Amino acid sequence: xxxxxxxxxxxxxxxxxIGEEDSPVRRRADQVLKYIIEPVVERFGFAVxxxxxxxxxxxxTNQVIQAVADSELVIADLTDRNPNVFYELAIRHGLQKPLVxxxxxxxxxxxxxxxxxxxxxxxxxxxxxxxxxxxxxxxVRELIDDPRPVDTPVSVAxxxxxxxxxxxxxxxxxxxxxxxxxxxxxxxxxxxxxxxPTLLTGSTDLYVGPGLVFGSSPSVFGASSGGTSGVxxxxxxxxxxxxxxxxxxxxxxxxPKKKVVRKKQPPAGGK
Numbered sequence: 474x475x476x477x478x479x480x481x482x483x484x485x486x487x488x489x490x491i492g493e494e495d496s497p498v499r500r501r502a503d504q505v506l507k508y509i510i511e512p513v514v515e516r517f518g519f520a521v522x523x524x525x526x527x528x529x530x531x532x533x534t535n536q537v538i539q540a541v542a543d544s545e546l547v548i549a550d551l552t553d554r555n556p557n558v559f560y561e562l563a564i565r566h567g568l569q570k571p572l573v574x575x576x577x578x579x580x581x582x583x584x585x586x587x588x589x590x591x592x593x594x595x596x597x598x599x600x601x602x603x604x605x606x607x608x609x610x611x612x613v614r615e616l617i618d619d620p621r622p623v624d625t626p627v628s629v630a631x632x633x634x635x636x637x638x639x640x641x642x643x644x645x646x647x648x649x650x651x652x653x654x655x656x657x658x659x660x661x662x663x664x665x666x667x668x669x670p671t672l673l674t675g676s677t678d679l680y681v682g683p684g685l686v687f688g689s690s691p692s693v694f695g696a697s698s699g700g701t702s703g704v705x706x707x708x709x710x711x712x713x714x715x716x717x718x719x720x721x722x723x724x725x726x727x728x729p730k731k732k733v734v735r736k737k738q739p740p741a742g743g744k
Contacts, residue, residue, distance in 0.1 A: 485520070489502050547572045548572075
């Protein structure tokens with residue numbers, strides 16, 4: 474893809490471990506970009522950029538920070554907990570702009586970001602790659618459909634600080650409850666990130682594996698999006714769960730009452 478992008482085309486900036494040329498880290502980064510990210514975001518009309526593809530004139534650090542701040546979409550690969558990735562991720566969290574987190578399956582999310590929706594995948598497993606691309610497509614659609622600022626740990630902490638600073642006791646109680654729920658949600662996400670199969674943690678909390686991803690209504694951003702044939706939606710999963718939970722239950726009204734027969738006791742002193 475050309476380094477110079479048309480300014481009218483929305484940009485998806487990928488923050489991830491890159492590594493040296495021909496290193497295992499670089500080969501993995503290229504595979505994730507080629508087989509998971511590019512096929513999805515280009516379908517929505519985004520031009521994909523990464524730090525090693527930015528123009529070299531000027532300080533690369535400044536260019537990366539500007540790309541993180543200004544791009545219409547950011548996809549963050551949290552694999553191996555790269556410090557640069559988390560620094561750039563914090564900038565995006567603070568701006569509350571559209572963001573999708575992804576990570577290699579089997580790796581555990583840090584507590585602070587475990588509450589954010591995260592797509593787990595195995596780039597060496599074709600079924601996992603297919604499921605991840607479907608999940609990523611639905612995540613991008615949801616972000617396009619809902620233009621509101623994205624809730625992040627940084628924004629929640631900022632909001633809670635303002636509430637705690639107020640003199641409204643009811644608001645302070647609510648802030649305490651929200652804070653406790655946020656910590657619980659982060660802990661649940663962290664625990665689930667260590668389980669199998671692949672999980673999409675965060676607000677959706679749906680399993681992502683072969684033939685099973687979360688879904689939402691389609692949308693368009695500059696280019697028509699592909700179909701969602703074969704994608705299991707959240708509504709259908711909820712319906713299936715309701716049916717499964719209802720099966721073992723038997724109505725107490727329909728259950729026949731057992732007739733209790735009591736033996737007559739012989740009179741005292743009699744036979």
